Amino acid sequence: MKRNTWQREAVREALDTSGGFISAQGLHSALHAGGSPIGLATVYRALSDLADQGEADSLQSPDGESLYRACTTTGHHHHLICRNCGLTVEIGADEVEAWAKRVAGEHGFTEAAHVVDVFGLCATCSATAR
Amino acid sequence: MKRNTWQREAVREALDTSGGFISAQGLHSALHAGGSPIGLATVYRALSDLADQGEADSLQSPDGESLYRACTTTGHHHHLICRNCGLTVEIGADEVEAWAKRVAGEHGFTEAAHVVDVFGLCATCSATAR
DNA sequence: ATGGTTTTGACAATCATTATCAATAACAGC
């Protein structure tokens, strides 16, 4: 049976609060900074669970860390991420969905999954940059 | 000054031979299996160099390993990868290219880069799997 | 061949993540 613990809730809330993508270690630090004595292993487990249940999205940062983010949209979607400030926009991508499936099919591939993420500079950071 | 060593050449050749994406550790094993006494650290360095020079493509597997592959097409392209045997098909993706640029623009993002890779089971592995 | 530098490679160090397992806490039923 699944039980509700304050730790689970704390992770969920911390994720919501963070806004952008954050690493498991980062979340753990944030929670500790906020006075929570939650354990690192627990944070990893909670994030993994949330990701499995579709309540959180995960992706791999370019340097190999796993990053997590609270999912506002349920269901499959992709992200547009500001590489400077971390601002993230969730984007539906039926177009890409269809493309991925078609390309996979054309080459005889089955069980196609895909990784599609767009990194850039958001409007604010673009303006600041110059 | 950059020097040419047989190790560098061995890594380049092993990459060409492997055909698909392969991990640094995997390449090292393959080289050892072929009788080469090359060191693991050297393989990592060589791969990193090749990737920097654009002679190899690198991507992160879903479980966080860095995978490398000899680049046949110069210029921008994406990959369709068998998660079982590593077979890789290079695919141009004008469609996705246009989509990424458009979506980024719609949200005010500039300097859009994107990560687009499709993982699946190739025809052969699909057949074997059952 | 010689010398100055780069490169190598065995091994230690690091870093994120996962496994271990005894102690703890949730929940259902009384």
Place this chain on the structure above:
DNA sequence: GCTGTTATTGATAATGATTGTCAAAACCAT
């Protein structure tokens, strides 16, 4: 509310990929 069962926690060890270290070896212009 109390109790027993059992999922969950968390400190720590283990793992596994990758990077740092540094003396020895290899490269190349001279």
